[in-house]
Amino acid sequence: MKKKSIKRVLSMVVGTAMLLSLIPATVLADDPLPSVRYVDSNGQYQTCSSYSVVDATDNEWETGWYVVESNDTKKVGFQDRIEINGDVKLILNDTTVLHALRGIHVSPGNRLTIYGRSIDLQDPTGGGPGGTLVASTAPNEYDYAAIGGNAREKNGTITICSGRVSAESGDTGAAGIGTGNYTDRQDYLADTTGYGNDPMGGTITICKAYVAARGGYNAAAIGGGDYADAQGVMVKGGTVRAIGNANKQQTKADDGLIGAAAIGGGREGCLTMFGMNGGDVIAASCGIGSGVGDGYGASRTSFRNRAIGVSGGSLLSISSWGTAAMMGGKGQDMSKFHNSVVEVYDAGKISYLDVDGWVEKSETVERVVTLDISEYKNHNLIYIEPCDHAEHTFVCDASSHTEKCATCRTSFGTEKHHFLDNSVCEVCGYEVPVVFGVQPYLTGRITLSYFFVLSDTMKNDPNAYVSFTSSGKSWKTKFKDAEYLTDDHAFRIDVPVDAMNLADSIVINVFNGNNEKQALVSRSGQNYADTGFSYSIKEYAEHINANGTYGDLATAIYNYGAMVCKYFKKSYGAWEPYMSELAQVTEEDLAPYALSTNGKSNRPDCITRTTICVSFDSDNTLRITYYLNNASDIENLTFTLDGQPFTPKKLSDKAYAIDVENIAAPDLDVPHTFVVSDSVKTYTIEASAMSYALTSIKSGNDKRANLGKAFYLYNQAANAFFATQSNETEY
Known part of the structure; x- marks a missing residue:
């Protein structure tokens, strides 16, 4: 990160927030659009055709959809505080600016979801920057959040999916987005208001939007007002600029009363949870709270569970003098935060900086990093940069490989090895001792043919062998005695199968000359080293039957094997014939x-x-x-x-x-x-x-007659099958 002073960073953030507050209202037309496009929380375009048009004279919004019309000739500005009752969804249409001059009241149990028109805020196909909401509070309403709770009140569920939102509580003691102001910590703790049946109650979520938020005196930009906790904040993308205690910047001479986080708790307030899996966030506290975390003087008995998780995007967390940049505010016993408080995923680099922006330490990180707050309590800035995943590597075992980023160890998925004409995976280069395949042949005697591709070590071992077990018998064949197929670079071993044993499985294992079992991997990457590979002609019949193409042949093999077993062994075992098929033969x-x-x-x-x-x-x-x-x-x-x-x-x-x-x-x-x-x-x-x-x-013998019918169907199905198809299958 380039060297820059904290004042320059804060000035940039403040300027961004102020810029949004200067956007003028747009002159709009009267006729409503039949449908309105918006961007959902996943960044996908959706349309809404049933909605109410926002009217500046109606500040009571009930459950349903509301759209700010882009052709409304009236100024879209609310002099009264907008009240959210139920589950309200607001679409900021085109370049319209909606001014909520006394903010938006979202109390516990209610929900406000905000949508813009475009994924890219400068996308011309979306009709403009996606619409803007500017919410603030009146000077005499210093206890009200710009978006959220009123005085001495928690906030409901607030989700900003897309669009632009500016929320500023000015000189108040309330959050820009979050709770209202409380008189003291006990006043907050006495507020036992719940969130009803809303499982996300009180959570503030930002998805694909641009959000600039400023908290008031001792209040977070996003989270808790004075003395209040932040229920939970999630950032899933977009751009977030958050300034806590925005009305006054902390100096070394201050008495320590300005103490909210930028994202998190107000003065003495705690952050319950912060999660981030995308986006660009700068969170700066002008007071002595943390950038992301708790406010000044927050009290915890312990904090050993994860409170902050970053799994994507870039996060710059800034605090003032004597305060940890993340999690802990000034005045807290930092030993309470020992262990997994902050977990970082997918980060390419974490930099710890001093108050003037000088890099004190920078380190490349693994997939998951746990930051021990007590060890970096004197770092005023922490910058978590996203990894570019430029270099990949593989973590392999005998059957599969997992592709990972070589820097941050992010996993891009696990798949089985792929083998062509050798025992080296064509994707990751991992070599296994034995790669095998099996093909049933019906062109002569019914046969299971096994094909083995060996590593050089196994190929040069004169005593390496395959063991076979079936129908209570065991035998082995050395590879040196097997047929070698030069073109396929494989050894072939044929195992004839009697008609009476078509349902009996043949189990194979491979050993080196020291009788040590080897990994036995199929071409598709399945590892059978533990149990051995078991297969039968019956399973082959099931396989082609399930394929749906060779049902007649599969049925014929079923009947053939079953009736032979019935006639000669006096039992079908687990293999029942399809008697309806046999009944059709005359x-x-x-x-x-x-x-x-x-x-x-x-x-x-x-x-x-x-x-x-x-x-x-x-x-x-x-x-x-x-x-x-x-x-x-x-x-x-x-x-x-x-x-x-x-x-x-x-x-x-x-x-x-x-x-x-x-x-x-x-x-x-x-x-x-x-x-x-x-x-x-x-x-x-x-x-x-x-x-x-x-x-x-x-013959007059029913069992023998059914055997003859099954034999006939087997021949007829084989004739039809081999006239057009190959009987080869691979495992």
């Missing part, structure tokens, strides 16, 4: 897939019978089994599968099978040709896995 739907032969008369005489089945306990395997009269008969037979010589699998001395293994879901309806011959006869069977589904439906 024998006619599967008729085209019926098994066909060239007739039993062409079957070699040594074969007693043939059967068809599908294996669900390993993979989708279609099996034709031949049963023989004698074990030696096999030596006289030859076999082919789809035109190619085939050696049958021996099941027993008199039973041999031809298996079509690992049939992809979309190929379950593809027919295959099975041929067996001896020297005399040749027997041909054409069948697909769907042929087995048909025989199941015709």
Whole structure:
């Protein structure tokens, strides 16, 4: 902060306040506008179409909206004090100046909210500077606040959302904006007037406005009159210039009777709460109260809770000789203020200055700073500058990063890491040991394929491995034994899943060669190091079903897994099939897939019978089994599968099978040709896995019939799905 004397700073503030009091009234027209635009507390434009036009002859305002017309030909000036009854909202229209020559009375239980026309006070699209209110008190009404309470009275709730407001109590003992004057401290403490049902009762809030306020003799500009406390002051933006004890500037020779804060308590009055999260505030006490805080002689038994919080904007707090710039007035035991009285957030720098403006100490601060009042009680000026957040940094853990300002440590949000083709987050540069993804594949045997991107340390560890646990079994695979995908810089490990285990979760964990568990992070940043990553085909079905695009396939997988479990394990477990879907499948739907032969008369005489089945306990395997009269008969037979010589699998001395293994879901309806011959006869069977589904439906067994229907729906849904879509999903 540049060197300047306190007198120059005070002169600038006083001049700003006086400038507002000199703005002339505007000549306005009679016709009301059908609607009026105003700026709300969040800085957003709104419109009001139902309101009363302010009339200088009517000073009793009831609950509702009031608008100062910009085309009113009469001077908008009130000779009588304006009385607020209920919840009154005032819009200062265009360049109009509303003069409240005897101020505005807002007593406890009542509310006044003031709006201007523009967010930017010089915004030409808003029709001017947004309107101005000039409120003052008459010389013989020295006990009345310019805006707020009357003599010996607290103030109601006052909110200035936008526009310009000048409030000056002149030579009175009342606040510019706040309470009236009290005869002594006991007079104030005896006032037990409450605020009714208003949770913000007595609070003064400034949002996007320009406010210049001056307090009278021993009175705060914003807050308490003589001997009164300030209920609470909030600044959420805008510009505030506040001068306490404005009628007389303290000198070293004074006897100490001029003692109000600029924002806070009057003489002997306390500040209950001051909060600021934006805006530009200069608060200067011409007496021996603090700039923001308590007045002279305020008494507290202790103050260990936060009273002042600054989380945005710039605040210059100025006091006079022998007085702390913030919180404590002269004559107070400053040890009572030890600990968290003032908390500062997002500040780039806090400067402590002497009475002539020389910087005695300046420091860059962290996200939250607690100022111990007792340690800076001799600093007459404190300047809190907003941080520009020019440099950012990251605070990281294995799953996420938080972006922070490198100076004040303000957080700009936390998000999970983002990984592309390595284990280093593309946003913050944090490296994790393992990044993984999983993709179910249905193109052959149902498989969960896991992909692992490793850090260099893990990649070079020959004994690093993945552990798998599912269905009561455990196994592990070392990365050095896994397939390495050069283009993806990832290791791939496939885990086949049996139809009967589609609902069973597979839990994976990753360990280094010393058997130390490693952070296991998905590409989306989720960390599974504590519990391991658990996944199943059932969850995949739930995932694509929830997506809403592949509902038929999801339903089919549900039914397929559920009916296999029901038929072979005698239980669905927690996986219930959609019986309504199965009920829609008929024998006619599967008729085209019926098994066909060239007739039993062409079957070699040594074969007693043939059967068809599908294996669900390993993979989708279609099996034709031949049963023989004698074990030696096999030596006289030859076999082919789809035109190619085939050696049958021996099941027993008199039973041999031809298996079509690992049939992809979309190929379950593809027919295959099975041929067996001896020297005399040749027997041909054409069948697909769907042929087995048909025989199941015709079996007369309800459980097996539903299994066949589920098998059919699974094939049909897979055909439709793979015709247009990829089945890859990422976690």
